[in-house]
Amino acid sequence: MTRTLKITGWTMIGLGVLILVFLGYQLIGTNFLTARSQDLAQETVGEHFVAAQEGIEAVDTLPPPPVEFGTPESPPPEDETPVVHYREPIPEDGVAFGVMLIPKIEAEHVLFEGVDRATLKKGPGHMPWTPLPGQPGNAVVSGHRTTYGAPFFDLDQLVPGDEISVETALGVHTYVVRSSLIVAPTAVEVTDAKRGGWLTLTTCNPKFSARERLIVSAELVDGPNFAYALAEKHFMPAEAS
Amino acid sequence: MRRLFALLPGPLPVRVIVALFALALVLVALFFLFEWGGDLLDSGGVVGPGQ
Numbered sequence: 001m002t003r004t005l006k007i008t009g010w011t012m013i014g015l016g017v018l019i020l021v022f023l024g025y026q027l028i029g030t031n032f033l034t035a036r037s038q039d040l041a042q043e044t045v046g047e048h049f050v051a052a053q054e055g056i057e058a059v060d061t062l063p064p065p066p067v068e069f070g071t072p073e074s075p076p077p078e079d080e081t082p083v084v085h086y087r088e089p090i091p092e093d094g095v096a097f098g099v100m101l102i103p104k105i106e107a108e109h110v111l112f113e114g115v116d117r118a119t120l121k122k123g124p125g126h127m128p129w130t131p132l133p134g135q136p137g138n139a140v141v142s143g144h145r146t147t148y149g150a151p152f153f154d155l156d157q158l159v160p161g162d163e164i165s166v167e168t169a170l171g172v173h174t175y176v177v178r179s180s181l182i183v184a185p186t187a188v189e190v191t192d193a194k195r196g197g198w199l200t201l202t203t204c205n206p207k208f209s210a211r212e213r214l215i216v217s218a219e220l221v222d223g224p225n226f227a228y229a230l231a232e233k234h235f236m237p238a239e240a241s
Numbered sequence: 242m243r244r245l246f247a248l249l250p251g252p253l254p255v256r257v258i259v260a261l262f263a264l265a266l267v268l269v270a271l272f273f274l275f276e277w278g279g280d281l282l283d284s285g286g287v288v289g290p291g292q
Binding site for chain 1: 271274275278279280281283284285286288289290292
């Protein structure tokens with residue numbers, strides 16, 4: 001009996017230590033790994049910006065949208081010059097291609113191409129099957145909530161009107177939060193194409209659980225493709241975007 | 242630990258190799274356990290059919 005109690009006791013202590021080590025590694029240790037990746041990426045993203053300049057091209061034009069179609073944050077051009085769609089080269093998987101700034105939650109993170117496990121350990125990742133941030137359509141970026149640097153720890157604090165900016169090789173793209181919602185992890189419809197320019201941020205919800213997803217949707221209000229995204233929203237039929 | 246090591250079969254060099262192998266297995270098991278547990282805590286926020 002005493003021997004059984006002793007073995008049970010030591011087993012419980014062992015499991016307790018294992019859980020503590022696990023939590024320590026996940027909630028503290030992984031932050032160091034991601035911080036190191038972000039530091040390195042701060043250097044390589046600049047190199048990517050320079051290298052990608054050569055690949056930037058004007059791929060389409062549209063007539064300017066009517067003035068009343070603009071938003072108060074940044075009205076569209078009032079002249080009749082066609083608006084241009086600029087496209088930058090698609091980065092390779094795992095490459096640092098942009099920097100995202102969310103002033104409200106004091107978040108600044110280098111963005112990587114891809115949402116596989118290894119890439120998300122380095123920082124927020126862009127879903128490769130969606131347009132890049134700054135492009136017309138719905139650009140989707142996913143990130144950890146509580147581990148690996150917790151880039152989206154305070155994402156729930158964002159409310160409509162808050163600003164998010166993303167710098168890519170093309171320039172700085174400014175978005176304004178329009179909505180946030182909580183969905184099931186399988187709710188792929190949040191990644192669907194949209195008319196205009198959109199940025200969708202996805203992360204786990206609630207904190208310390210992967211039971212749901214917190215989705216923040218922001219609309220492009222300024223940047224190299226803003227006028228084009230606005231014109232596309234106005235002139236193109238819904239099914240074309 | 243010493244008692245467990247003493248329970249291993251064979252002469253000392255064999256026991257050392259077996260012990261190292263067992264340690265490696267435990268570390269690999271821990272790695273996968275931590276990865277699996279990490280996904281329960283925070284899977285990265287990706288939305289999709291396999292989530």
